[in-house]
Amino acid sequence: MTMNDLPLHGIRVVDLSWIIAGPTSTRFLAGMGAEVIKVGSARRPDPSTGSPPFQAYNQSKSYCSLNISDPQGLELVKQLLAISDVVIENFAVGVIERLGLSYEVVRAQRPDIIMVSSSGTGHTGPDKDYVAYGSLLQHYTGWNSISGNPQGEPVAGGLWADPWVGMELAMVTAAALNNRALTGQGQYVDFSMAEALSAALPGAILDYQMNDRVPELMGNRDAFYAPHGVYHCAGPDRWVAIAVTNDEEWNALCHLIQRPDLGSDSRFAGLDGRRKHQDELDAAISKWTILYEDYEATRLLQEAGVPSGPSLDITRVFNEPQLRDSGYLKPLQMRDDELRDLPGLPWRFDGGDGPNLTEAPVLGQHNEYVYQELLGLSVDETNRLVEEQAIY
Amino acid sequence: MVAGLLPGVRVLDVGQGISAPYCAKILAHMGAEVIKVEPPEGDEARRIGPFPGDTPHPEKSGLFLALNVNKYGVSLDLASTDGAKALKTLVAGADIIIENPPPDTLEANGLGYETLRSINPRLIFTSITPFGNRGPYKDFKATDLVIHHMSGHAQGLLGAVEDPDSNPPIRAGGHQAELVGGMAAATATLMALYRKRMTGKGSRIDISSFEAMVNQHISGLASSAYGRPAPPRDLAKVQEAASAGNVGAIGGILPCKDGYVAVSPREDVQWERWLGIMGDPEWATDDRYTTRDARQRNSPSLWKLLSEWSSNYSKHEIARWGQEQRIPCFAVNTVLDLLKDEHLAQREFFVELSHSEAGTLKYPGAAYRFSHAQLPLAARPAPLLGEHNRSILENLA
Incomplete structure (x- = not known):
């Protein structure tokens, strides 16, 4: 896609967000x-500033420095809102209003603007002021109560609430832009991070109502498919995940591990039979997997038609050839003179490679563009505002 | 509408x-x-x-x-x-x-x-x-x-x-x-x-x-692009890193009478208020726990002390006390908790x-x-x- 072909070409977004969820959402829009x-402002820098993640969260964005707490700074952001289509913020509930940028004020600058406000538990309700970090919030959402080993403690982490929410915020923004294109109507969007995660637990929520039970913890096992687990491969802490979803895959697996006797044993016919005898089957599969490296086991299993893959840590994920061949990780020349493979967007349009994202900016890099080109300030005026720490 | x-x-x-x-x-x-x-x-x-x-x-x-x-x-x-x-x-x-x-x-x-x-x-x-x-x-x-x-x-x-x-x-x-x-x-x-x-x-x-x-692993991918190693899964290695001061903020799950509560009183001011909730226990003045850095280095023993206290109370009780003191603190909810949750009901x-x-x-x-x-x-x-x-x-x- 050329720049003009990109779906959101012509849309301007003011990104007041910080930390992870908001910046990852605007990254999708920028890409x-x-x-x-x-x-942003040097007065209260984005916490990820200076870290490698900042380089990914903020690709393809412009970055101006602006102290919104200063009355002149507030005036500048209002001028910017007047020429923008979308504004996104993820401050704690009430902060954006205290800064003087409530939806009423924002809408007065630009009547059809789309304002997306994201917070931990949403902007209404008795617990709206709850202090939330994504890693803790996910415990509130129910997710951690359905994950873990049988009889074990609830799991510590693993959901990555912020990037999940980031994608959903981009989705919501795209929905509102469609509506505005059709009707001319702007929107204020009240978004709850906790609800985004709880909404993705449909099975467990209905199971409780149908059967009066909280789902039991199953580790890698499944309520439906079997065998279903990770199996030790050659080498320390090396595992291959295998999920058998039907009889055909089961027979292929038995053939591969040279246990045709299991395939013809009527006790293991059908998912129900295999679910009842998982310990026995897991032991038989492990005797085969331990002979192979995890990628080699995967290759053999996939050739046989059995869903499988290695259990990777982030370093090995990063080194995956799939992510380069599919065009997701692409080398980017950085200002530290290094060529680094940074993530792209998780979709491809029209058979292409996906857009080329540009390097994350530094604070104030686009001040001249924003204040002089977009807002029409003179150089002298800009310098005065820098001096007075409004542009700061 | x-x-x-x-x-x-x-x-x-x-x-x-x-x-x-x-x-x-x-x-x-x-x-x-x-x-x-x-x-x-x-x-x-x-x-x-x-x-x-x-x-x-x-x-x-x-x-x-x-x-x-x-x-x-x-x-x-x-x-x-x-x-x-x-x-x-x-x-x-x-x-x-x-x-x-x-x-x-x-x-x-x-x-x-x-x-x-x-x-x-x-x-x-x-x-x-x-x-x-x-x-x-x-x-x-x-x-x-x-x-x-x-x-x-x-x-x-x-x-x-x-x-x-x-x-x-x-x-x-x-x-x-x-x-x-x-x-x-x-x-x-x-x-x-x-x-x-x-x-x-x-x-x-x-x-x-x-x-x-x-x-979803965008943070980890970026760190990998800068040559940072994957976080270890081995507890001994994690504790080694902790005693060298190389772990992030303290936080985690505490056992309660009726389940678990997740909490992270990571900043010094949050820690002070958290001690208040626990009734200012004597061990808090121990050198191992008086600074943020020390608490992170000694988080295994610290977490034991916190667990002894939290086991006496319910998860919703502790979550409310924590949040009243502006400390990130959440009950580990089950789907039943969600279905009964007053906040979600009002929304x-x-x-x-x-x-x-x-x-x-x-x-x-x-x-x-x-x-x-x-x-x-x-x-x-x-x-x-x-x-x-x-x-x-x-x-x-």
């Missing part, structure tokens, strides 16, 4: 062609 | 299972008219529970019911001439078609992208597969379990363990990989729909659930729907409220198999 102007 | 954000948008959901139906459900929530096209034997999710009394019934699968609310339903045998013809007619009047084929079902029936585009040049064709349509794994078979492990998410779920070789990484419960794939598809599809509105262009969208899950998060076979149930709604549109979250329950064959298919002819 898809929107002009995203990140607004 | 307008019902939904996508009036007049017509979506065909020819997917099965989880990822594509979830994508289509999101569009239905947003107000699109979604027609679910099932094979004569029904979507495979109808065979996956939970079922009332654990008795399989094609109209009572909790998973199917939840993933297909607000859709119309028709059944079509796409391998038959009549079925293929009916689908083509539906495609001619659709904006979007979503599939998650076990390799090439539409294609195998002569209904691939090129054919459908010749019928409807402005069609948005969204395809979700485990690894997308390119790269060495494009033909690999995978499930939620496999993608969870391959994308690196299983490694961190348990936290550090004493003996990694006897305590393998585990996946999260639920169907996270397929849901994230579905959300990525909905996001890309809505962007394509916007482009179609502005330029008239159709799109072909290729989604890899693996990539969508890998993308009307759960949506009640009556289904002719499955009865009246509460379904999770949406995480978003729009100021100028009412989302049709309770427009209709999931369709019975072939429920709208008459009203939709007979009108085509």
Whole structure:
């Protein structure tokens, strides 16, 4: 896709968000062609500033420095909102209003603007002021109560609430843009991170109502498919995940591990039979997997038609050839003179490679563009505002 | 107020299972008219529970019911001439078609992208597969379990363990990989729909659930790009790092009378207030715990002391005390806790729907409220198999 072909070409986004969820959402919009102007201040820097993740969260954005707590700074952000289509913020509930940028104020600058406000537990309700970090919030959402080993403690982490929410915020923004294109109507969106995660637990929520039970913890096992687990491969802490979803895959697996006797044993016919005898089957499969490296086991299993793959840590994920051949990880020349493979967007349009994202900016890098080109300030005026720490 | 954000948008959901139906459900929530096209034997999710009394019934699968609310339903045998013809007619009047084929079902029936585009040049064709349509794994078979492990998410779920070789990484419960794939598809599809509105262009969208899950690891990928090592899974190595001062903020799960509570009084001011909640215990003046740095170095022994205290109280009690003192603190909720939660109730998060076979149930709604549109979250329950064959298919002819 050329720049003009990108779906959000022509859309301008003011990004008041910080930390992870908000910046990852505007990254999707920027990658898809929107002009995203990140607004930040040295007074209260984005916590990820200076870290490698910042380089990924903020690709393809412009970055201006602006102290919104200063009355002149507030005036500048209002001028910017007047020429923008979307504004996204993820401050604690009440902060954006205290800064003087409630939806009423924002809408007065630009009547059809789409304002997306994301917080831990949403902007209404008795617990709206709860202090939330994504890693803790996921415990509230129910997710951690359905994950873990049988009779074990609830799991410590693993859900990555913030990037999940980031994608959903981009989705919501795209939905609102569609509506605005059709009707001319802007929106204020009240978004709850906790609800985004709880909404993705449909099975467990209905199971409770149908059967009066909280789902039991199953480790790697499944309520439906069997065998279903990870199996030790050659080498320390090396595992291959195998999920058998039907009789055909079961027979293929038995053939591969040279146990045709299991395949013809009527006790193991059908998912129900295999679920009842998982310990026995797991032991037989492990005797085969331990002979192979995890990638080699995967290759043999996939050739036989059995769903499988290695259990990877992030370093090995990063080194996956699949992610380069599919065009997801692409080398980017960075200002530290290094060529680094940074993530792209998790979708491809029209058989292409996906857009080329540009390097994350530094604070204030686009001040001249924003204040002089977009807002029409003179150089002298800009310098005065820098002096007075409004542009700061 | 307008019902939904996508009036007049017509979506065909020819997917099965989880990822594509979830994508289509999101569009239905947003107000699109979604027609679910099932094979004569029904979507495979109808065979996956939970079922009332654990008795399989094609109209009572909790998973199917939840993933297909607000859709119309028709059944079509796409391998038959009549079925293929009916689908083509539906495609001619659709904006979007979503599939998650076990390799090439539409294609195998002569209904691939090129054919459908010749019928409807402005069609948005969204395809979700485990690894997308390119790269060495494009033909690999995978499930939620496999993608969870391959994308690196299983490694961190348990936290550090004493003996990694006897305590393998585990996946999260639920169907996270397929849901994230579905959300990525909905996001890309809505962007394509916007482009179609502005330029008239159709799109072909290729989604890899693996990539969508890998993308959730954006922080870790960036760190890898800067040569940072993966966090260890071995407890001894983690403790070594902790005593060297190389771990992040303290935080974690404490046992309670009735479950667990998650808490992170990481900043000094939060720690002071947390001590207040615990009644300023004597051990707090011990040098091992007086600074943030010291607490992080000594977090194993510290966590034992906190656990002794927390075991005397309920999880909701501690969560409330913590939050009253502005300390990030949450009960480890079960789905029962969610269904009873006063905050979610006041926000009307759960949506009640009556289904002719499955009865009246509460379904999770949406995480978003729009100021100028009412989302049709309770427009209709999931369709019975072939429920709208008459009203939709007979009108085509």
